[in-house]
Amino acid sequence: MARDSTDYPSLSVPTRDPGELEKILLQLAEEIDELQRQKEKLGQELELEKALLWSILNNIPEGIILLDDQGRIVIMNRRAEVMLQYTIQEVLGKPVNTALASKKNPRLVVQKVIKRPWVREAMVMRKDGSEIPLRVKLWSVLDEDGKETTKVVCLEDLTRSHELTQHSMRNERLSSLGELSMGIAHEIRNPLAGMRITAQALEEEVGSNPLAREYVSRIISEIDRLNELLKSFFSFAKPQKPALVPCRLEELVREVIFILEGELRERGVEVEMHFPAEVPQLMLDTGQMKQVLFNLVINAMQAMAHGGTLRIGISSNTEARPPEVILSVADTGKGINPEHRSKIFDPFFTTKAKGLGLGLSISHRIVQAHGGRMSFQSEVGKGTTFHVHLPVKKDEGGPPPQEGEENRGEHLASNGL
Numbered sequence: 001m002a003r004d005s006t007d008y009p010s011l012s013v014p015t016r017d018p019g020e021l022e023k024i025l026l027q028l029a030e031e032i033d034e035l036q037r038q039k040e041k042l043g044q045e046l047e048l049e050k051a052l053l054w055s056i057l058n059n060i061p062e063g064i065i066l067l068d069d070q071g072r073i074v075i076m077n078r079r080a081e082v083m084l085q086y087t088i089q090e091v092l093g094k095p096v097n098t099a100l101a102s103k104k105n106p107r108l109v110v111q112k113v114i115k116r117p118w119v120r121e122a123m124v125m126r127k128d129g130s131e132i133p134l135r136v137k138l139w140s141v142l143d144e145d146g147k148e149t150t151k152v153v154c155l156e157d158l159t160r161s162h163e164l165t166q167h168s169m170r171n172e173r174l175s176s177l178g179e180l181s182m183g184i185a186h187e188i189r190n191p192l193a194g195m196r197i198t199a200q201a202l203e204e205e206v207g208s209n210p211l212a213r214e215y216v217s218r219i220i221s222e223i224d225r226l227n228e229l230l231k232s233f234f235s236f237a238k239p240q241k242p243a244l245v246p247c248r249l250e251e252l253v254r255e256v257i258f259i260l261e262g263e264l265r266e267r268g269v270e271v272e273m274h275f276p277a278e279v280p281q282l283m284l285d286t287g288q289m290k291q292v293l294f295n296l297v298i299n300a301m302q303a304m305a306h307g308g309t310l311r312i313g314i315s316s317n318t319e320a321r322p323p324e325v326i327l328s329v330a331d332t333g334k335g336i337n338p339e340h341r342s343k344i345f346d347p348f349f350t351t352k353a354k355g356l357g358l359g360l361s362i363s364h365r366i367v368q369a370h371g372g373r374m375s376f377q378s379e380v381g382k383g384t385t386f387h388v389h390l391p392v393k394k395d396e397g398g399p400p401p402q403e404g405e406e407n408r409g410e411h412l413a414s415n416g417l
């Protein structure tokens with residue numbers, strides 16, 4: 001854009017021609033305009049770069065805080081704001097320990113100039129007083145003369161890795177508990193076999209004395225019960241790979257109910273079975289799947305101390321990937337207390353005086369080995385329904401989709417021995 005030359009102070013440029021002077025002035029004005037344009041462009045570029053830097057800073061997974069040479073906060077990225085619950089406006093220009101302190105060490109960050117990065121793990125206090133485990137890394141940025149220009153504080157959230165450590169410590173404890181029980185179970189088995197043989201011999205000796213016979217038969221049945229418990233231990237500690245064969249789930253249910261019929265009737269439990277006309281054929285280990293059914297039905301029966309209704313249903317979910325068959329075992333029993341719900345699949349968790357707390361953990365393990373999952377709903381005083389989801393075809397594309405809140409299978413998967 002040309003300007004009127006009178007806008008500019010006159011220059012004492014030696015010239016022969018006044019027209020030439022005007023030309024020079026015009027040229028100068030254009031150059032100034034050009035410089036102005038370049039300045040605006042540079043300003044825009046600077047803004048863009050600043051925006052880019054902020055977006056990088058705000059999108060890195062670590063919290064970043066920059067300090068001036070006095071240790072005051074000049075920049076804090078979004079991640080750090082979320083971790084510490086302070087906004088940059090609240091801590092701008094304040095000493096770093098305003099935002100970054102721990103109960104044990106209120107002056108967590110060192111103030112001196114440091115040549116090498118300084119790292120510390122600490123429980124850092126957030127604005128609301130809660131604590132967050134962080135790895136705090138700190139280093140000084142020096143200028144050419146070795147003078148500190150800024151300090152960078154990098155914060156890494158250790159919540160997840162803390163959880164994992166606790167989880168794996170728990171698994172280790174459970175695993176050594178499993179080994180211990182295996183050892184004890186082995187030791188108990190042999191004397192038990194001896195006791196059973198002796199009791200049988202005694203049975204023959206006592207002849208026709210009815211009371212003595214009754215006592216001996218009780219001893220034998222208690223020994224058999226102990227043996228059953230030991231078997232549960234073994235199948236828990238050394239799970240077998242399922243031997244899959246084509247199988248009709250409803251037939252397995254009928255077999256299990258047939259065996260438990262007498263006991264169910266005695267306890268005043270009515271059984272209802274709802275099977276659709278066509279249940280897809282499944283690939284199952286029949287022995288293992290019967291064990292699951294036994295565990296679920298016995299649990300249901302035990303939950304209905306004063307009788308009730310046991311409903312066993314089978315349905316298909318063709319929308320699921322892969323399509324699945326859902327077996328449900330519902331009782332009208334006492335229900336599961338909310339505080340127990342996250343634990344019922346844990347090995348050795350029981351609320352029963354004579355329970356081992358292995359039924360559900362073994363069942364869950366078996367169902368998982370079939371590519372399936374378990375879930376449940378429960379209402380205290382009304383009853384509980386367990387669902388066993390089994391894939392119709394062996395899943396080849398990884399694990400089946402994850403289920404909702406009520407699923408405890410996931411929970412168990414990370415806790416199992």
Ligand SMILES: Nc1ncnc2c1ncn2[C@@H]1O[C@H](COP(=O)(O)OP(=O)(O)OP(=O)(O)O)[C@@H](O)[C@H]1O
Binds near residue numbers: 299331361
């Ligand atoms: N249908 C149910 N109704 C109410 N509570 C249940 C039901 N099924 C399971 N539970 C709860 O879950 C706990 C764990 O069940 P699990 O079958 O694993 O062990 P258990 O029945 O106690 O002992 P066992 O090893 O003899 O099966 C039970 O002690 C009980 O508190």
Ligand SMILES: [Mg+2]
Binds near residue numbers: 295298299355358360
């Ligand atoms: Mg049980």
